[in-house]
Amino acid sequence: MQNLTVLGTGVLGSQIIFQAAYSGKDVVAYDVSEEALEKLPARWEYLKPLYLRDLPDATPEKLDAAVARIRPTADLADALADADLVIEAVPERLDIKQQTWERVGELAPERTIFATNSSTLLPSDIAPFSGRPEKFLALHFANEVWAKNTGEVMGHEGTSPEAFEAVAQFAEEIGMVPIRIHREQPGYVLNSLLVPFLGAAAKLLVRGVASPADIDRTWKIATGAPAGPFEIYDIVGMMTPYQLNKDSADPEMRAFAELVKTEYIDQGKLGKGAGRGFYDYES
Structure with missing residues (x-):
């Protein structure tokens, strides 16, 4: 599958786009927002030094060649016209994903395989809307895909073995380590472990137990981990925990979502990629 279309150019969507192009794929970057597409060149310039830092084989020439293989568009029919594979990275809401795949299923070539990068939703809840559930599954990436390079592959009961x-x-x-998930599991392997951990940190903050820096410091010193939970939140970006928790049945997680919105998102502190989140990366 040489021709990839990625739906959504946010933090993770843009990483998937760049990693696939870096690995030699021809990539169409689709977004409904022209403004988001206009910001992509700056995003590539942000990612280039990270590749040079983390990947021994990265060179300026290879990175420039990757950018040359990326074509942005806000026209969905154009984006899908020659797609072998579509990876969707739109906001983590079931209704948005279902509506997106309904449109994609009407426009994509018959051969195209469909994959969602959803962090928490099940493929079986989305697949029927695509019109071709046998070719629908999930491919989940960890943030900073070039370095934390797991690719969790999870189908549903109707996914064909060939598509899987x-x-x-x-x-x-594209440089991932494929992790084959044998049965549907909300959160796959990674987020089944990570989400409860991040939720525990969020509750410590909401309860006023300790500051983000001290919560992180405790975890890192006591376990030897390279990053604490609020550093991970910054890597993920603020929009994801907000969307996941704003309608939570848990009042403490709803309170955390409101804190994230008012004290971070509304202040332009969107996470590490934006220069500021729980920590200030600009200085």
């Missing part, structure tokens, strides 16, 4: 293996092979071709 094709996506696992694609993940390997």
